[in-house]
Amino acid sequence: MPVAPPRRTLLLNASLEPLCVVSVHRAVVLVLTGKAMVLETDGRLLHSERTAVPVPLVMCLVRYVHVPHRRTVPPTRRTVLQRDEHRCAYCGGGADTVDHVQPRSRGGRHEWSNVVAACARCNHRKADRLLGELGWELAFIPRAPRGVAALFAATVRTDPSWSAYLVA
Ligand SMILES: [Zn+2]
Numbered sequence: 001m002p003v004a005p006p007r008r009t010l011l012l013n014a015s016l017e018p019l020c021v022v023s024v025h026r027a028v029v030l031v032l033t034g035k036a037m038v039l040e041t042d043g044r045l046l047h048s049e050r051t052a053v054p055v056p057l058v059m060c061l062v063r064y065v066h067v068p069h070r071r072t073v074p075p076t077r078r079t080v081l082q083r084d085e086h087r088c089a090y091c092g093g094g095a096d097t098v099d100h101v102q103p104r105s106r107g108g109r110h111e112w113s114n115v116v117a118a119c120a121r122c123n124h125r126k127a128d129r130l131l132g133e134l135g136w137e138l139a140f141i142p143r144a145p146r147g148v149a150a151l152f153a154a155t156v157r158t159d160p161s162w163s164a165y166l167v168a
Helices: 024-032 077-083 118-127 148-156 160-165
Strands: 007-012 018-023 036-047 051-061 097-100 115-118
Touching: 007 148, 007 160, 018 024, 024 036, 024 051, 036 160, 051 160, 077 097, 077 115, 097 118, 115 118
Parallel strands: 007 051
Antiparallel strands: 007 018, 036 051, 097 115
16 A cells, blocks of 8 residues: 655644644654644554554644744745735735735735735726725735734645644
8 A cells, every 4th residue: 555645743732722743753753752632533543563653733732832923924935825815905816926915015014904805906906006096906905914823824835634733
Protein backbone atom coordinates (compact mmCIF):
# COMPACT_ATOMS: atom_id res chain seq x y z
CA MET A 1 0.00 0.00 0.00
CA PRO A 2 1.47 3.40 -0.91
CA VAL A 3 2.30 5.56 2.04
CA ALA A 4 0.70 8.99 1.90
CA PRO A 5 3.10 11.90 2.35
CA PRO A 6 3.41 13.03 5.93
CA ARG A 7 0.84 15.62 6.87
CA ARG A 8 1.11 18.29 9.45
CA THR A 9 -0.84 18.45 12.64
CA LEU A 10 -2.88 21.29 14.04
CA LEU A 11 -2.05 21.74 17.69
CA LEU A 12 -4.71 23.30 19.89
CA ASN A 13 -4.39 24.62 23.39
CA ALA A 14 -6.29 22.79 26.11
CA SER A 15 -8.95 25.49 25.59
CA LEU A 16 -9.21 24.25 21.97
CA GLU A 17 -7.87 27.50 20.58
CA PRO A 18 -5.45 26.94 17.70
CA LEU A 19 -1.83 27.27 18.80
CA CYS A 20 0.42 26.23 15.97
CA VAL A 21 1.16 23.65 13.35
CA VAL A 22 3.64 20.88 14.08
CA SER A 23 5.14 18.04 12.09
CA VAL A 24 3.49 14.66 12.47
CA HIS A 25 6.70 13.44 14.08
CA ARG A 26 6.56 16.17 16.73
CA ALA A 27 2.86 15.47 17.20
CA VAL A 28 3.47 11.81 17.91
CA VAL A 29 6.16 12.70 20.43
CA LEU A 30 3.69 14.95 22.23
CA VAL A 31 1.17 12.11 22.33
CA LEU A 32 3.68 9.51 23.51
CA THR A 33 4.90 11.79 26.28
CA GLY A 34 1.34 12.40 27.44
CA LYS A 35 1.40 16.11 26.65
CA ALA A 36 -1.31 16.05 23.98
CA MET A 37 -4.43 14.14 23.01
CA VAL A 38 -5.44 13.22 19.47
CA LEU A 39 -8.75 14.74 18.35
CA GLU A 40 -8.78 13.91 14.65
CA THR A 41 -6.93 11.22 12.79
CA ASP A 42 -6.94 9.98 9.23
CA GLY A 43 -7.21 6.40 10.38
CA ARG A 44 -3.61 5.48 9.73
CA LEU A 45 -1.37 4.20 12.49
CA LEU A 46 2.26 5.03 13.07
CA HIS A 47 4.07 2.05 14.52
CA SER A 48 6.97 2.34 16.86
CA GLU A 49 8.76 -0.52 18.54
CA ARG A 50 6.33 -0.91 21.37
CA THR A 51 3.18 0.86 20.37
CA ALA A 52 1.05 2.21 17.55
CA VAL A 53 -0.22 5.78 17.47
CA PRO A 54 -2.99 7.09 15.21
CA VAL A 55 -1.63 9.73 12.82
CA PRO A 56 -2.86 12.96 14.42
CA LEU A 57 -4.41 15.61 12.18
CA VAL A 58 -5.71 17.69 15.06
CA MET A 59 -4.64 17.40 18.67
CA CYS A 60 -4.86 19.42 21.84
CA LEU A 61 -2.55 19.96 24.76
CA VAL A 62 -3.53 18.23 27.97
CA ARG A 63 -2.58 21.28 30.01
CA TYR A 64 -3.38 24.86 29.08
CA VAL A 65 -0.40 27.02 28.16
CA HIS A 66 -0.61 30.77 28.47
CA VAL A 67 0.18 32.44 25.16
CA PRO A 68 1.45 36.00 25.29
CA HIS A 69 -0.34 38.57 23.18
CA ARG A 70 0.04 37.71 19.53
CA ARG A 71 1.46 40.00 16.93
CA THR A 72 -0.97 40.79 14.19
CA VAL A 73 -0.12 39.43 10.78
CA PRO A 74 0.83 41.96 8.15
CA PRO A 75 -1.36 42.27 5.08
CA THR A 76 0.39 40.37 2.30
CA ARG A 77 -0.97 39.07 -0.97
CA ARG A 78 -1.59 35.70 0.63
CA THR A 79 -3.11 36.88 3.89
CA VAL A 80 -5.37 39.42 2.17
CA LEU A 81 -6.58 36.87 -0.40
CA GLN A 82 -7.30 34.47 2.44
CA ARG A 83 -9.15 37.07 4.47
CA ASP A 84 -11.30 37.97 1.46
CA GLU A 85 -11.68 34.33 0.43
CA HIS A 86 -10.28 35.08 -3.02
CA ARG A 87 -13.34 37.22 -3.88
CA CYS A 88 -12.90 40.51 -5.68
CA ALA A 89 -14.06 43.36 -3.41
CA TYR A 90 -15.38 45.25 -6.45
CA CYS A 91 -17.20 42.71 -8.61
CA GLY A 92 -17.40 39.60 -6.42
CA GLY A 93 -15.57 37.46 -8.95
CA GLY A 94 -12.55 35.30 -8.28
CA ALA A 95 -9.58 37.40 -7.19
CA ASP A 96 -5.90 36.73 -7.32
CA THR A 97 -4.46 40.22 -6.92
CA VAL A 98 -4.49 42.70 -4.07
CA ASP A 99 -5.52 46.32 -4.51
CA HIS A 100 -5.07 49.42 -2.40
CA VAL A 101 -8.54 50.95 -2.12
CA GLN A 102 -7.01 54.40 -1.81
CA PRO A 103 -4.07 54.07 -4.21
CA ARG A 104 -0.64 54.40 -2.72
CA SER A 105 0.11 57.09 -5.29
CA ARG A 106 -2.75 59.08 -3.73
CA GLY A 107 -1.62 58.68 -0.14
CA GLY A 108 -3.23 55.31 0.59
CA ARG A 109 -1.47 53.26 3.23
CA HIS A 110 -0.56 49.62 3.16
CA GLU A 111 -2.77 48.48 6.01
CA TRP A 112 -5.59 46.00 6.44
CA SER A 113 -8.30 48.65 6.18
CA ASN A 114 -6.97 49.82 2.80
CA VAL A 115 -6.17 46.56 1.03
CA VAL A 116 -8.66 44.21 -0.60
CA ALA A 117 -8.62 41.20 -2.88
CA ALA A 118 -9.34 42.19 -6.47
CA CYS A 119 -9.58 40.41 -9.79
CA ALA A 120 -6.99 41.42 -12.35
CA ARG A 121 -9.66 43.07 -14.49
CA CYS A 122 -11.00 45.36 -11.75
CA ASN A 123 -7.50 46.06 -10.52
CA HIS A 124 -6.48 47.14 -14.01
CA ARG A 125 -9.62 49.21 -14.58
CA LYS A 126 -9.36 50.92 -11.25
CA ALA A 127 -5.67 51.77 -11.69
CA ASP A 128 -4.84 54.78 -9.51
CA ARG A 129 -8.33 56.17 -9.21
CA LEU A 130 -10.50 56.54 -6.13
CA LEU A 131 -13.75 54.62 -5.79
CA GLY A 132 -15.77 57.83 -5.88
CA GLU A 133 -14.27 58.74 -9.25
CA LEU A 134 -15.41 55.42 -10.66
CA GLY A 135 -18.74 55.17 -8.90
CA TRP A 136 -17.62 51.88 -7.41
CA GLU A 137 -18.43 50.57 -3.96
CA LEU A 138 -16.75 48.02 -1.78
CA ALA A 139 -18.71 44.84 -1.18
CA PHE A 140 -17.49 44.87 2.43
CA ILE A 141 -15.48 46.98 4.87
CA PRO A 142 -11.91 45.68 4.95
CA ARG A 143 -10.65 45.04 8.47
CA ALA A 144 -7.72 43.33 10.09
CA PRO A 145 -8.51 39.67 10.77
CA ARG A 146 -9.67 39.34 14.34
CA GLY A 147 -9.32 36.54 16.83
CA VAL A 148 -6.74 33.84 17.20
CA ALA A 149 -8.41 31.53 14.72
CA ALA A 150 -8.68 34.21 12.05
CA LEU A 151 -5.06 35.20 12.42
CA PHE A 152 -4.07 31.61 12.37
CA ALA A 153 -6.09 30.76 9.30
CA ALA A 154 -4.56 33.72 7.51
CA THR A 155 -0.99 32.72 8.21
CA VAL A 156 -0.69 29.00 7.58
CA ARG A 157 -1.85 26.64 4.92
CA THR A 158 -4.67 24.71 6.51
CA ASP A 159 -5.86 21.15 6.11
CA PRO A 160 -9.57 20.38 5.52
CA SER A 161 -9.65 18.30 8.71
CA TRP A 162 -8.85 21.46 10.70
CA SER A 163 -11.76 23.59 9.56
CA ALA A 164 -14.07 22.86 12.49
CA TYR A 165 -11.31 24.00 14.87
CA LEU A 166 -10.48 27.22 13.05
CA VAL A 167 -13.91 28.80 13.42
CA ALA A 168 -13.36 32.13 15.10
ZN1 LIG B 1 -13.38 42.26 -9.96
